[in-house]
Amino acid sequence: MKSPVLAVRDLSVFLQDGGQPRAVVDTISFELHEGEILALVGESGCGKTKTAEALMGLVPTAAGSIELCGTNLAALPEARLRRVRGRDISMVFQEPLTALDPVFRTGNQIADVFRRHRGLGRAEARRAALEMLQRVGFADAGHVLRSYPHELSGGMRQRVVIAMAMACRPRVLVADEPTTALDVTTQAQVLARLTEMAGEAGTAILLITHDLGIVAHYCDRAAVMRMGRIVEQAGVDQLFAQPQHPYTAALLGAARGNLLS
Numbered sequence: 001m002k003s004p005v006l007a008v009r010d011l012s013v014f015l016q017d018g019g020q021p022r023a024v025v026d027t028i029s030f031e032l033h034e035g036e037i038l039a040l041v042g043e044s045g046c047g048k049t050k051t052a053e054a055l056m057g058l059v060p061t062a063a064g065s066i067e068l069c070g071t072n073l074a075a076l077p078e079a080r081l082r083r084v085r086g087r088d089i090s091m092v093f094q095e096p097l098t099a100l101d102p103v104f105r106t107g108n109q110i111a112d113v114f115r116r117h118r119g120l121g122r123a124e125a126r127r128a129a130l131e132m133l134q135r136v137g138f139a140d141a142g143h144v145l146r147s148y149p150h151e152l153s154g155g156m157r158q159r160v161v162i163a164m165a166m167a168c169r170p171r172v173l174v175a176d177e178p179t180t181a182l183d184v185t186t187q188a189q190v191l192a193r194l195t196e197m198a199g200e201a202g203t204a205i206l207l208i209t210h211d212l213g214i215v216a217h218y219c220d221r222a223a224v225m226r227m228g229r230i231v232e233q234a235g236v237d238q239l240f241a242q243p244q245h246p247y248t249a250a251l252l253g254a255a256r257g258n259l260l261s
C-alpha cells in the first residue's frame with residue numbers, strides 16, 4: 001500500500017479552562033490515503049472540531065505529530081505553516097461566512113488564493129477564480145465572481161468556499177460539518193460537487209459529520225470519537241454491519257431510532 005498523505009500520531013489538544021489543562025483531543029492516531037474519504041463522527045463536544053483545528057495548525061497547544069506527505073506540520077513554524085495552509089491542506093467550515101470576508105467580492109477572495117500560493121498575476125488569478133466557480137457548478141460564474149458574500153445564498157456561499165479550498169488541489173481537505181447549515185437538497189448537491197472535485201484532484205477528505213447517512217453514502221472509512229479519543233475505526237460497511245465498540249453500536253442504534261421516530 002502507498003504511504004499515507006496524512007499520518008496523525010498521538011495527537012492531543014489541551015484546553016486551559018480555569019484550573020488544570022484538559023485534553024479535549026486525547027492521543028488520537030489515524031491515516032488518510034490519496035483520494036480517500038474518512039468520516040470523523042461522534043457526539044457533540046467529543047473533540048471533532050478541535051481535531052480539525054489542530055490539523056490546520058489553528059490551536060497551538062497540540063502534542064503529537066501531523067505528517068502531511070512526510071512533513072510534520074506540528075513542528076513547522078507559523079510562517080511555513082501559512083504556506084502549507086490553503087495550498088496542501090485546506091478546510092471547509094460549517095458556516096461559510098467564517099471563511100469569507102464580507103467586504104471583498106468572492107472573485108477577489110478566490111483569486112487571492114492563486115496569487116498567494118501560485119504566484120499568479122491579477123488577470124490570470126481572476127481567470128483561475130472564474131474557472132473554479134464554473135467547476136463548483138455555477139452556471140453564471142461571472143455573476144458570482146462579482147458578488148459579495150451576503151448577496152449569495154448559504155449553499156452558493158459554501159460552494160464558493162469549496163472553490164477556494166480546492167483551488168490549489170490540496171492533498172488533504174478537512175471539512176467540518178460542511179453541509180449541516182444547508183437544506184437537504186442543497187446538502188446533496190454540495191457534497192456531490194465536493195467529492196467529485198476531490199476525486200479528480202486525488203484530494204483526501206476528513207469529513208466531520210454527525211449524519212450517518214452521509215457517512216454511508218460518501219465515506220470509505222469512519223473513525224468514531226468519544227470524549228477526545230478515537231474508540232473505533234473501520235471501513236464503513238464493516239462499521240455499520242459489525243460495530244466493535246459499544247459506543248459505536250449505541251451511536252448507530254440512536255441514528256436508527258431517529259429514522260424510525
Ligand SMILES: Nc1ncnc2c1ncn2[C@@H]1O[C@H](COP(=O)(O)OP(=O)(O)OP(=O)(O)O)[C@@H](O)[C@H]1O
Nearest residue numbers: 015017024042043044045046047048049050051210
Ligand atoms: N473555546 C473553548 N473554551 C473552552 N472549551 C472549549 C472551547 N472550545 C471547545 N471547547 C470544549 O472542547 C471540547 C471539544 O469541542 P469540539 O468543538 O472539538 O467538539 P465537537 O466534537 O466539534 O462538537 P460539535 O459536534 O458540537 O461540533 C468540548 O468539550 C468543548 O466544550
Ligand SMILES: [Mg+2]
Nearest residue numbers: 048049050176
Ligand atoms: Mg464541531
